[in-house]
Amino acid sequence: MRDAPAGGSLNVRLGPWSVRLAPRALLVSLLLLLAGLLVTVAALSTGEFTVPVPDIIGALFGQGTPVAELIVGKLRAPRVVTGLLVGAAFGMGGAIFQSLTRNPLGSPDFIGFTAGASTGGIIAVVAGGSALTIAGGALAGCVVTAVLVYALAYRGGVQGYRLVLVGIGANALLLAVNSYILTRANINDAATAGAWLTGSLSGRGWEHARPVALALLVLLPLCAYISRPMRMIEMGDDAAKAMGVRVEAVRAAAIAAGVLLTGVATAAAGPVIFVAMAAPQLARRLTRSPGVTLASSALMGAVLLTAADLAAQRLLAPTQLPVGVLTAAIGGTYLVLLLRKDRH
Amino acid sequence: MASLETSGSRLTGTGLTLAYDQRVVATGLSVAIPDESFTVIIGPNACGKSTLLRALARMLKPKAGAVHLDGSVITSLPSKEVARRLGLLPQSSIVPDGITVADLVARGRYPHQKLMRQWSKADEAAVDEAMRATDVTELADRIVDELSGGQRQRVWLAMALAQETPILLLDEPTTFLDISHQIEVLDLCAELHEAGRTMVAVLHDLNQACRYATHLIVMKAGRILAEGDPTEIVTPELVREVFDLRCEIIQDPQSGTPLIVPEARRRVPATAAF
Amino acid sequence: MRPAEDTAADTAAAGAGQAVSTTRAGASDERAARARPPVLVAGLVVTIALLALVAMASVALGARSVSFSTVIDAFLAPNGSNDHTVIRELRVPRTLLGLGVGATLGLAGALMQSLTRNPLADPGLLGVNEGAALGVTLALGVFGLSDPTVYIWFAFGGAALASAIVYALASANRSGSSPVRLALAGVAFGMVCTAVASAILRMDSQTFDRMRFWLAGSLAGQTADTLVRLAPFMVAGLVLGLMLARPLNTLALGDDAGKALGVAVNRTRILTGVAVTLLCGAATAAAGPLWFVGLIVPHAVRALVGPDQRWVLPYSALAAPVLLLGADVAGRLIARPGEVQVGIVWAIVGAPIFILLARRKRVAAL
Numbered sequence: 004m005r006d007a008p009a010g011g012s013l014n015v016r017l018g019p020w021s022v023r024l025a026p027r028a029l030l031v032s033l034l035l036l037l038a039g040l041l042v043t044v045a046a047l048s049t050g051e052f053t054v055p056v057p058d059i060i061g062a063l064f065g066q067g068t069p070v071a072e073l074i075v076g077k078l079r080a081p082r083v084v085t086g087l088l089v090g091a092a093f094g095m096g097g098a099i100f101q102s103l104t105r106n107p108l109g110s111p112d113f114i115g116f117t118a119g120a121s122t123g124g125i126i127a128v129v130a131g132g133s134a135l136t137i138a139g140g141a142l143a144g145c146v147v148t149a150v151l152v153y154a155l156a157y158r159g160g161v162q163g164y165r166l167v168l169v170g171i172g173a174n175a176l177l178l179a180v181n182s183y184i185l186t187r188a189n190i191n192d193a194a195t196a197g198a199w200l201t202g203s204l205s206g207r208g209w210e211h212a213r214p215v216a217l218a219l220l221v222l223l224p225l226c227a228y229i230s231r232p233m234r235m236i237e238m239g240d241d242a243a244k245a246m247g248v249r250v251e252a253v254r255a256a257a258i259a260a261g262v263l264l265t266g267v268a269t270a271a272a273g274p275v276i277f278v279a280m281a282a283p284q285l286a287r288r289l290t291r292s293p294g295v296t297l298a299s300s301a302l303m304g305a306v307l308l309t310a311a312d313l314a315a316q317r318l319l320a321p322t323q324l325p326v327g328v329l330t331a332a333i334g335g336t337y338l339v340l341l342l343r344k345d346r347h
Numbered sequence: 348m349a350s351l352e353t354s355g356s357r358l359t360g361t362g363l364t365l366a367y368d369q370r371v372v373a374t375g376l377s378v379a380i381p382d383e384s385f386t387v388i389i390g391p392n393a394c395g396k397s398t399l400l401r402a403l404a405r406m407l408k409p410k411a412g413a414v415h416l417d418g419s420v421i422t423s424l425p426s427k428e429v430a431r432r433l434g435l436l437p438q439s440s441i442v443p444d445g446i447t448v449a450d451l452v453a454r455g456r457y458p459h460q461k462l463m464r465q466w467s468k469a470d471e472a473a474v475d476e477a478m479r480a481t482d483v484t485e486l487a488d489r490i491v492d493e494l495s496g497g498q499r500q501r502v503w504l505a506m507a508l509a510q511e512t513p514i515l516l517l518d519e520p521t522t523f524l525d526i527s528h529q530i531e532v533l534d535l536c537a538e539l540h541e542a543g544r545t546m547v548a549v550l551h552d553l554n555q556a557c558r559y560a561t562h563l564i565v566m567k568a569g570r571i572l573a574e575g576d577p578t579e580i581v582t583p584e585l586v587r588e589v590f591d592l593r594c595e596i597i598q599d600p601q602s603g604t605p606l607i608v609p610e611a612r613r614r615v616p617a618t619a620a621f
Numbered sequence: 622m623r624p625a626e627d628t629a630a631d632t633a634a635a636g637a638g639q640a641v642s643t644t645r646a647g648a649s650d651e652r653a654a655r656a657r658p659p660v661l662v663a664g665l666v667v668t669i670a671l672l673a674l675v676a677m678a679s680v681a682l683g684a685r686s687v688s689f690s691t692v693i694d695a696f697l698a699p700n701g702s703n704d705h706t707v708i709r710e711l712r713v714p715r716t717l718l719g720l721g722v723g724a725t726l727g728l729a730g731a732l733m734q735s736l737t738r739n740p741l742a743d744p745g746l747l748g749v750n751e752g753a754a755l756g757v758t759l760a761l762g763v764f765g766l767s768d769p770t771v772y773i774w775f776a777f778g779g780a781a782l783a784s785a786i787v788y789a790l791a792s793a794n795r796s797g798s799s800p801v802r803l804a805l806a807g808v809a810f811g812m813v814c815t816a817v818a819s820a821i822l823r824m825d826s827q828t829f830d831r832m833r834f835w836l837a838g839s840l841a842g843q844t845a846d847t848l849v850r851l852a853p854f855m856v857a858g859l860v861l862g863l864m865l866a867r868p869l870n871t872l873a874l875g876d877d878a879g880k881a882l883g884v885a886v887n888r889t890r891i892l893t894g895v896a897v898t899l900l901c902g903a904a905t906a907a908a909g910p911l912w913f914v915g916l917i918v919p920h921a922v923r924a925l926v927g928p929d930q931r932w933v934l935p936y937s938a939l940a941a942p943v944l945l946l947g948a949d950v951a952g953r954l955i956a957r958p959g960e961v962q963v964g965i966v967w968a969i970v971g972a973p974i975f976i977l978l979a980r981r982k983r984v985a986a987l
Contacts, residue, residue: 014466023466105441108790108805113812155976159368164801168979171746171808172972175912179968182837183961201823228462234443235457241406241437246510247430247458276812293446331816338810342789 028290028299035286035302039087042309046083047075049317077208085207085271086309086326088215090278092268094286094304095226097279098295099261102233103254104163107341110280111265114170117276118177119148120269125181125196129188137199138214138270145266148173153258160251161258162240202275202327204312211271218267222260229253229260230297237294275327277334278308284341307333356380357545358403358433358514362412365398365569372398373569376412380514380562385540386547387556390566391590396549397438397518399566403547404435404516430458434512436503438519442491448502449487452478455509477508481535497528504535515539517548521555533559553590557581557604565589581605661932664925668939672720675946679716680708683953714845719946719963721848721855722840722908727941728862729900730915731922731934735869736893737788739800740920740978744901745912747807751814752783753905754836758818762828769850769906776902779814784894786810815910835909838964840949843907851907858899859938865893866930873928911964913971914941920978 013024047059054062054071061067062075097110104114111117123144127137153161156169181200185193232253235243240250265279282304283295290299311329318324356379363376372395380386380403388396401407403414405421414421421429434455442451455477456470478484481501486494491502500520507515517536521529529552537559540546550556556563557577565573565580567589573580586594586607593610600606681692687704694700695708726744733742733749744750756779760772790806791799818836822829834842868889872879880886904911918941919933926932945963948970952961 012466014471016467020463021466022463104805106802106805108802108809110809113805113808155980158980165979167801167805168741169976171804172976172979174808175746175968175975176972179837179912179965179972183965183969186834186837186962186965187956187959197823201819231457231460231462231465235454237441237443238454239437239440241401241435242440244406244426245404245430245435245437245507246455247425247427249426276816280809287444291445293443293450327816328820331813331820334809335813335817338786338790338813342786 025292028292028296031289032299032302035299035306039302039306039309042306042313043083046309046313047079081208081212082204083309085212086204086312087305088212088219089268089272090305090308091301092215092219092264093278094282095297095301096261096264098283098297098300099257101283102237102295103257104167105237107284108280109167111261112276112279113174114167115148115152115173115177116145116262116265117269117274118174120145120266121200121274122177122180124199125184128196128199129184129192141270142266145262145269148177149258149262161254199273201325202273203325204272205323215267215271218263222264225256225260226297229256233257234294275308275330277330278304281333281337282307355382357382357417360403360412360414363402363409364411365395365402365407366410376571378564378571380545380547383543383545384562385537385560386562386564387560388549388564388566389553389556394566395569396566400516400518400547400549404433405429427458430510432512433514434507434510435516436507436518436520440503446491448483448489448491451491451502452505452509455506458510473511474509477505480508481505497524497531500524500532514545519549519551521550553607558599558602577605661926665939668936671943672939675943676716676720679719679946679950680712682950683712714843714848715840716946718843718848718907719840719949720942721852722904723914723942723945724938725855725858725900725904726911726914727918727937728859728934729897731919731937732862732893732897734919735873735930736890737803739803741800741804743913743916745910746804746916748787748811748814749780749783749901750905750910751811752779753902754910755779755814755818757906758821761832762821762825769847773851773854773902773906776906777898780902781898783810784897834962837962838909838911839962840908851903854899854903858896858903861892862896862900863934865889865896866934869930909964912968913975914945914967917971917974918944
């Protein structure tokens with residue numbers, strides 16, 4: 004048996020089945036899980052009312068004091084869980100689009116999908132919709148944008164670069180529509196819509212977490228299934244086709260999955276930008292895997308978003324920053340990092 | 348009708364009309380790739396040679412006509428099934444960031460794998476064999492980006508070999524390589540052919556085509572002008588018709604195949620000669 | 622144009638294809654310019670006439686209906702009436718601002734497209750205007766500097782930094798920079814700048830209220846005084862930019878060919894960068910970050926006058942204000958008695974045109 008190459012693979016075989024695993028990616032995933040757990044515990048425990056770590060479990064399962072139960076179970080836990088799920092959805096959505104566009108900046112934030120979700124969301128805000136309507140509006144906006152971008156970019160197939168360019172055009176258009184709505188709305192609606200546009204996890208309850216969880220549950224198997232053919236498409240359409248990949252079908256499925264992930268995440272937390280851009284590349288750098296990997300990107304997204312949300316709540320306490328401000332800072336830092344790191 | 352022609356050809360195209368968008372490159376093109384041949388397709392720029400190869404490899408859907416593989420219309424077969432019988436080395440592929448040689452070659456096993464059968468013993472054996480044949484075993488742990496052009500082309504070829512297909516199509520495998528690497532790649536193709544594979548390559552260099560091909564297809568402006576053993580079909584008239592070049596044809600002193608020597612406009616003065 | 626077999630390799634062969642097409646463009650340069658100067662000069666005159674027409678419309682039309690004779694009177698016999706004040710204090714400065722901003726952005730876009738040999742270069746798309754806007758936001762929102770001659774330096778700083786970062790981002794990859802990569806890098810960096818600027822504004826509701834229209838791109842709300850202070854920078858940028866036509870023409874053949882033909886490549890690049898910074902910084906300080914003006918106008922101009930920068934640059938500088946003022950007037954008329962910011966009008970009209978350009982195979986694959 005050949006020696007496993009550096010950062011290579013761990014082959015597990017059982018009868019006719021075999022799985023190929025990258026030890027480094029496994030390790031990184033475990034560490035990310037651990038980091039997510041730490042952030043979760045910190046978010047549940049700290050704040051204006053400190054709940055000691057041992058009491059958290061009790062408070063979650065109805066064994067703690069009523070105050071602790073209210074704060075941990077009703078306020079902090081749904082927020083953290085929403086953050087984890089939304090972060091994972093953004094991370095995975097970003098990884099899908101970066102793979103499709105073969106570009107570390109090819110994130111849904113820049114090619115119109117997040118902007119489309121925003122448009123749907125603020126139309127619902129201005130129309131005086133409930134939280135549920137706003138979420139529905141965001142998801143609908145994202146899906147409609149995606150269908151239009153896909154249709155406009157389609158010329159006997161959707162090449163990555165055309166998807167990017169058409170998406171950039173759609174992005175500009177939708178951002179303008181968003182500012183138009185903001186300038187035309189009455190001042191209260193404009194303020195609400197403006198706040199929603201920054202992206203925030205504050206006041207998120209289980210009703211926000213549930214749809215994201217459901218979407219992840221449904222889309223994870225699909226993503227696992229298409230992740231291998233997607234990796235082939237990264238080598239070029241011809242190379243992938245020659246290997247028996249049905250390129251356009253895989254691409255359409257990947258776009259659908261990426262759009263739904265981005266859409267439900269935006270519906271739950273508003274357009275928190277830059278998580279989808281940064282998470283897949285940060286994960287890739289840690290795992291040193293060629294191309295983006297969906298699982299570690301999802302974990303990285305979850306950790307990034309919850310950590311950013313924790314920082315947004317505690318950094319300038321009692322002032323609460325919207326998490327979108329923090330992720331924008333992460334985005335800026337990340338771009339500078341990208342400048343340095345790719346130069347080797 | 349197709350089945351009649353395919354007696355000696357697993358891969359055939361009949362009545363092909365090939366076009367990019369609205370621009371028609373070829374009409375009514377029919378071709379049969381002889382089994383276990385080393386077929387080379389040649390012709391001037393824009394004659395449609397790569398287009399034909401792409402159609403044979405189902406990269407391009409013909410506007411009319413059909414490509415048959417083993418008697419079935421190629422697009423009616425499951426894509427992975429085709430990929431286990433017919434491989435293609437495309438003209439340009441993208442090296443994923445930071446991938447190692449071993450990982451890239453391993454990707455050639457995709458058509459043989461399933462979600463729950465990602466890395467069988469057969470996969471491992473095929474990858475080892477492909478790397479040995481292309482002489483990239485020592486490079487296994489290197490990052491593909493950091494290799495030279497010739498090494499990289501051998502790695503791509505290794506990936507196509509790992510696919511273990513009886514038919515292998517190569518789209519200009521020698522472009523961007525210097526002459527020694529060109530010969531190296533073509534010698535490797537000849538070895539693969541001798542080992543029993545059917546090879547089909549699009550080449551630019553007529554002399555290289557004559558030397559390596561057992562079956563030559565000469566194209567011009569979307570039509571096949573001549574086809575057969577290079578020693579039988581390559582004549583000064585053909586070269587003039589296809590490439591608009593006056594030449595003399597001699598025997599290649601190394602291989603005995605036809606060697607095209609373009610007509611000279613000036614000669615070295617006698618005194619300066621050796 | 623290119624042989625059929627290359628179509629498959631579109632994206633990969635981007636660089637090569639581009640070199641081919643620019644060489645061809647460069648070769649026809651001289652001929653096109655020499656063959657048709659009378660037509661081109663006449664075209665310039667027509668453009669100037671159009672510009673005058675739009676400028677008049679911009680003074681006469683708006684949310685408030687003013688009769689034409691009142692407009693004339695406002696100049697010849699101002700009587701201090703409400704109508705006359707609106708025209709003299711608001712519409713005239715606004716029109717002049719539109720002329721200045723249009724000319725600067727049109728020229729900046731043409732310069733950027735020529736320098737980067739990238740048909741998709743645009744000051745807004747590539748994040749330069751957003752960088753300048755972040756600079757202005759910092760100056761106004763954080764440091765409280767409200768003098769235009771002071772905060773414009775923040776705009777220049779932001780624009781220069783943005784150009785450098787975006788260019789580095791796009792080429793920080795082994796396969797070099799391509800139009801698509803450059804556009805993505807610009808959009809990403811621009812969105813970071815916009816997010817940071819919005820965050821700054823959100824912390825201070827007073828500044829937010831004052832600047833949110835500016836941030837959407839607007840010609841309204843600048844006083845004649847601001848205009849006077851910003852004008853010298855715009856003029857400097859315009860003059861410098863127009864002087865670069867000749868070396869840029871030669872550089873269109875490629876850096877090496879340019880060098881071989883005796884162009885100081887680095888100096889031309891740096892001077893073009895300075896001109897772009899001046900133009901974008903001044904335009905953004907005046908009207909906020911505007912998209913697509915610098916993208917679409919040079920495209921249309923090239924289609925009409927050919928690739929010679931000696932014609933492309935002045936035409937772009939003259940045609941852009943026609944369209945910018947036209948959009949501004951339209952924005953005032955469609956939502957009476959309110960108005961739609963010119964930046965929004967441009968994005969809504971410009972984005973579909975951008976998508977059309979992107980769908981064209983040759984542009985997208987370059």
